[in-house]
Amino acid sequence: MDLDIDCLRTFIAVSELSSFTKAAVRRHRVQSAISWQIRKLELQLGTPLFTRHSGGVSLTKAGKQLLKRAKEILEINELALNELSGVSDDQKVTIGTSDVFLASFIPDLLRACCDSHPGISIEVVSGYSDEIWRAYSTGEVDIALTQNCPESISSRLLLTTPMVWIAPNAQFSWQEKRLRIACFTDGCSDRSMILNALDSNGLDYEIVFSSSNLAGVLSAVANNLAISAIPHVAVTDDVYKLENNNFLPNLGSIDISVSANCTNPDSPVRMVEEMIVGFFEYKNNISKSVVKAC
Structure with a gap:
């Protein structure tokens, strides 16, 4: 059975960092996936590759031998891909x-x-x-x-991330007779989602600020001009999430x-x-x- 290239990348990461946890961060994987890949290599080769200890892990004699070959295999793999696919290093x-x-x-x-x-x-x-x-x-x-x-x-x-309403801070008086809204310009699906929800719930509002970028919308909210709604992943520390309110419509997720x-x-x-x-x-x-x- 051939050695898996992705497993070799993980093996090199663990050997360089002496840690499964740190290798998981570098490889953007969960630690269990890192452990599984190393275990797969050990089963293929029939020998342990790392010694576990309180300070992390260290290579066994077999692990040191594999490390040299693993780097050579990856170098040859990258070289072959670049040459045969016509891909240059600055692709x-x-x-x-x-x-x-x-x-x-x-x-x-x-x-x-x-x-x-x-x-x-x-x-x-x-x-x-x-x-x-x-x-x-x-x-x-x-x-x-x-x-x-x-x-x-x-x-x-x-x-999948929820859309959340945001305000400048917890004390901001946003529940006025007419809501002051900051949102993206025409053509943005988030803008349509917000305005359709407000209209469907019969809420009175005015758009006091529009921007083609997130920085503009966040700035308008942070400077007490209006409230808005953005994806949860985009919320910053400069604004306050309006959670658990029964007045503003639920916008669902994207x-x-x-x-x-x-x-x-x-x-x-x-x-x-x-x-x-x-x-x-x-x-x-x-x-x-x-x-x-x-």
Whole structure:
């Protein structure tokens, strides 16, 4: 049976960090997945690769032998992929995403991509979700990472996040006769969701501020101009979540999905897509662990 390339990447991470926990963070996996991959290698090779101790783990004699070969295998694998697929070290992958996500989890995601695939250049294009999916359909972006995926496009669900109402602070007097609303400009699905919900509930409101980016909306709220609603993942410490109120309508949740314009499993585009999926699996499991701990 051939050695699994992904397992070898995990093995190298554990050996360099001397810790399954730290390797899980680097690889954006849960620790049980890291342990399973190492166990898989040990079963294949018929020998332990690490010695466990209070300070972490250290390589056994067999582990030290494998480490050298594992690095050689990965180097040859990367070289072959680059040569045979015509991919250069500075291959660019374009990700289309929404401004809301660009300001929240995209920076951490880009750092993770750079750590895992330093030879791939990432370009990020932002816009409203409908614009991103149109750009994806025409091949203008390699990967779409946003909400409202059309039924005609095959995608992978990454995260479901609730829409939450926000105010400047807990003392802000927002329950006036006419609600003052800050939201995105026309063309944004979140704007339509907010206004449709307010209209359906017969609430009187006025739009006092519109912006094409999240920073503008957050600034309007933080500076006592209005209230708004944004995805929970985009909430910052500068604003206050209006939870457990019976006045404002429940806006439900949005699904964040990813889709890649590529069928070659060894292409840089597919590598980055898998990195994105792994990143969100890790984030989701961390969130579940925090909830259980609470």
